[in-house]
Amino acid sequence: MAMEQKAFQDYYPDNLSYCYGCGRLNEHGLHIKSYWEGDEAVCRFTPKPYHSAIPGYVYGGLIASLIDCHSTGTASAAAYRAQGREMGSEPPLRFVTASLKVDYLRPTPLGVPLEVRATVKEISGRKVIVESKLIANGEVCARGEVVAVQMPEHLLAALTPPQGHPSPVGEPRERGQG
């Protein structure tokens, strides 16, 4: 196991790092980060004051976003582990969300750090099912289940940075050169 504390998302290739939720190159995004702690993957995130639902509580769409990106990141990390490969080695193993289910058990308090703890329920073929719980002040406030599916290699290869984002190297890149 690597001793360094790079997040799962820090291993994504540049052209997959513009996700609003977890892309390190999306300057407007949430920058969700995930790490192994033993067999659990953990994400910590403190919402902004404006990430409110009803006053004093966290917006459910933000909770869904945390669970979504943390779970696809966990799926990627779990797939590398299952193949005995180092995170970030080629070809990249990157997952997209096929389905997302969130049960909101109680209102999630705003103003404290949140923790999402995820475990891999199933890996089969290109599919990984990730279960998670969102914890605030020691209480489980939401539960998530994500079915993540590995992106096809040909789609991966065709991606270039999107319009409207700065290039990661700071100057415009040629588009469409794969």
Place this chain on the structure above:
Amino acid sequence: MAMEQKAFQDYYPDNLSYCYGCGRLNEHGLHIKSYWEGDEAVCRFTPKPYHSAIPGYVYGGLIASLIDCHSTGTASAAAYRAQGREMGSEPPLRFVTASLKVDYLRPTPLGVPLEVRATVKEISGRKVIVESKLIANGEVCARGEVVAVQMPEHLLAALTPPQGHPSPVGEPRERGQG
């Protein structure tokens, strides 16, 4: 039926209008708006360029947010209808999300207007189940199901605008006066 085109969310009381997804008083928020079109409730939203997942496609967490706020808004409007009451009449009928399920059927293209069309599957007691589909370029890209539950009146009455938000009247308000 009212002839004016106020959105469902425009009828929410001030202290329930700070939602990051749909609160008209949340200056950082998405300002999701929902309207009846016959028995369907419709929300139209054009994501920003930075609301990306993989390049060229819409972030799944944003899709979940649209479905979430549109569905709780639809639950509220449907409850007023079921009681034969005008939207916005007292006491307010406001719903929170008990569960959210999104199936991502295909990547949702970024750069075009999205439409979420919702129907009420069930109203029973304080619970409303709302089904929806998210459409881009005429294609259904995602399906949602939300179980919405009516907020208790005592909780409603206790809410005040949250810390970190400007007051809707533009100057500080006394807190904790219900």
